[in-house]
Amino acid sequence: xxxxxxxxxxxxxxxxxxxxWFVFMGEKYKIKDITYRWVVRKGVNYTDHYSVxxxxxxxEIVYDRLNAKWMIENIYNGYDSIIP
Amino acid sequence: MKETKRDRIxxxxxxxxxxxSCEQQxxxxxxxxxxxxxxxxxxxxxSYEAKAYGVKSGMSTYEALEKCPSLIVVPGDMEKYASTxxxxxxxxxxxxxEIEVFSVDEAFLDITETVKFWKxxxxxxxxxxxxxxxxxxxxxxxxxxxxxxxxxKLASSLAKPxxxxxxxxxxxxxxxxNLPVEKLSGIGRKLKKELNALGIVTCGELAxxxxxxxxxxxxQYGLLLHYMAMGEDNGxxxxxxxxNRSVGHSKTIPGGIEDRNTALIYLFRLSEMVGRRVRKxxxxxxxxxxxxxxxxxxxxxxxxxxxYYIESGEEIYRVAKELFMEAGVEHKIRLLxxxxxxxxxxxxxxxxxxxxxxxxxxxxVDAINDRYGEDTVKRASxxxxxxxxxxxxxxxxHPDLEL
Numbered sequence: 001x002x003x004x005x006x007x008x009x010x011x012x013x014x015x016x017x018x019x020x021w022f023v024f025m026g027e028k029y030k031i032k033d034i035t036y037r038w039v040v041r042k043g044v045n046y047t048d049h050y051s052v053x054x055x056x057x058x059x060e061i062v063y064d065r066l067n068a069k070w071m072i073e074n075i076y077n078g079y080d081s082i083i084p
Numbered sequence: 085m086k087e088t089k090r091d092r093i094x095x096x097x098x099x100x101x102x103x104x105s106c107e108q109q110x111x112x113x114x115x116x117x118x119x120x121x122x123x124x125x126x127x128x129x130x131s132y133e134a135k136a137y138g139v140k141s142g143m144s145t146y147e148a149l150e151k152c153p154s155l156i157v158v159p160g161d162m163e164k165y166a167s168t169x170x171x172x173x174x175x176x177x178x179x180x181x182e183i184e185v186f187s188v189d190e191a192f193l194d195i196t197e198t199v200k201f202w203k204x205x206x207x208x209x210x211x212x213x214x215x216x217x218x219x220x221x222x223x224x225x226x227x228x229x230x231x232x233x234x235x236x237k238l239a240s241s242l243a244k245p246x247x248x249x250x251x252x253x254x255x256x257x258x259x260x261x262n263l264p265v266e267k268l269s270g271i272g273r274k275l276k277k278e279l280n281a282l283g284i285v286t287c288g289e290l291a292x293x294x295x296x297x298x299x300x301x302x303x304q305y306g307l308l309l310h311y312m313a314m315g316e317d318n319g320x321x322x323x324x325x326x327x328n329r330s331v332g333h334s335k336t337i338p339g340g341i342e343d344r345n346t347a348l349i350y351l352f353r354l355s356e357m358v359g360r361r362v363r364k365x366x367x368x369x370x371x372x373x374x375x376x377x378x379x380x381x382x383x384x385x386x387x388x389x390x391x392y393y394i395e396s397g398e399e400i401y402r403v404a405k406e407l408f409m410e411a412g413v414e415h416k417i418r419l420l421x422x423x424x425x426x427x428x429x430x431x432x433x434x435x436x437x438x439x440x441x442x443x444x445x446x447x448x449v450d451a452i453n454d455r456y457g458e459d460t461v462k463r464a465s466x467x468x469x470x471x472x473x474x475x476x477x478x479x480x481x482h483p484d485l486e487l
Contacts, residue, residue, distance in 0.1 A: 036110035036222075038167035049164070051110040058111060076111055 102189035103129035234317035261288035332423025359397030368393035375421035
């Protein structure tokens with residue numbers, strides 16, 4: 001899944017870009033915890049991946065640097081959702 | 085008065101269950117659970133919770149699930165692990181400029197000159213680094229500290245999980261005396277079996293075993309084994325050249341092959357090609373990998389990192405052959421590949437004296453081939469002798485063996 005989303009961020013000079021909320025399917029989710037972040041390079045483009053939690057669900061949101069777009073990549077409802 | 089040479093202080097930072105920990109950190113609902121990173125066939129890595137059930141890396145997923153029915157198998161994401169690894173490695177220059185990234189989750193640091201900034205106590209430096217890694221990524225790292233790389237590696241394995249261990253030269257002998265040989269980096273399952281067959285079970289026994297016999301049995305590596313058992317390692321911490329980190333060749337075999345000897349011929353030729361390219365680039369490497377692809381496109385890679393550097397096709401082949409035999413290939417092979425990585429510039433290497441003859445021979449062969457064309461002079465091997473002569477002399481022309 002890769003759906004475009006709106007994201008509110010804080011640009012911190014030390015910590016970089018910190019997403020604080022996002023809107024997905026008309027609903028606003030407040031980010032309570034960023035559990036992990038990593039960068040993926042594909043050709044000339046870089047995508048910043050954030051694993052975030054709203055306290056109930058776990059999401060993976062992605063910032064596409066080249067196209068300046070935020071997307072939602074995964075929603076995890078528990079470990080059943082990640083078994084291939 | 086003769087000045088005594090001060091021991092170096094070498095540190096190995098080794099991430100604990102790295103792939104599995106990254107997944108547990110990213111997905112908090114996996115924390116504290118037995119998880120394995122891998123696919124439907126093989127477990128690439130597993131969490132400590134899974135290890136408690138007897139699950140190991142390299143095990144088939146089926147076997148792992150038999151051992152631990154509650155095991156959660158998570159698909160691996162190398163990009164994610166590599167990205168985290170890069171970020172961790174970026175922290176290391178804050179501690180020393182002498183860094184050798186050993187693998188995606190391990191790095192050697194020579195902190196001899198910089199430990200003074202941590203009150204001359206390597207533990208302080210190690211604690212600081214571990215704290216930063218934990219704070220930034222939530223990941224645990226174990227640290228081994230000693231007077232050379234071999235012993236630092238041993239110390240880190242003893243420090244796991246999530247600890248710091250230091251082995252000083254004056255307590256190394258006692259530690260090694262009863263240590264099983266397979267605990268030393270560079271002694272795998274096969275070599276352990278061979279040593280055990282000689283009645284050598286501990287490092288103490290290996291150190292006392294006659295060097296002449298070890299050399300006879302294992303060649304140059306026999307001498308190295310002797311020194312390793314005494315806790316000696318002359319390898320220096322050196323930066324791996326970032327560009328051209330590996331040199332490799334692979335060959336798709338039309339129609340596939342089932343015969344082991346034919347496969348070994350391919351490995352031999354590929355190893356020679358890799359060796360030639362590595363020497364041309366003025367490099368030497370220490371990690372040999374083989375890639376095997378079956379007819380059904382199932383592909384696997386096996387690799388071995390040596391405790392010393394190599395550049396000759398013969399040495400690359402020796403390791404590639406061992407990996408191939410260990411893999412126990414049973415199906416028809418469609419592709420074979422050999423590569424050498426962990427490359428550094430050849431001039432920076434401290435060579436073992438006895439190697440010089442082989443190196444000079446390679447250089448002479450290279451000079452002839454440079455002048456008169458590839459394969460004017462080439463090496464033979466025992467495997468080549470066992471197959472029909474036509475295949476040896478016409479390797480390039482033989483339709484099935486053309487590379």
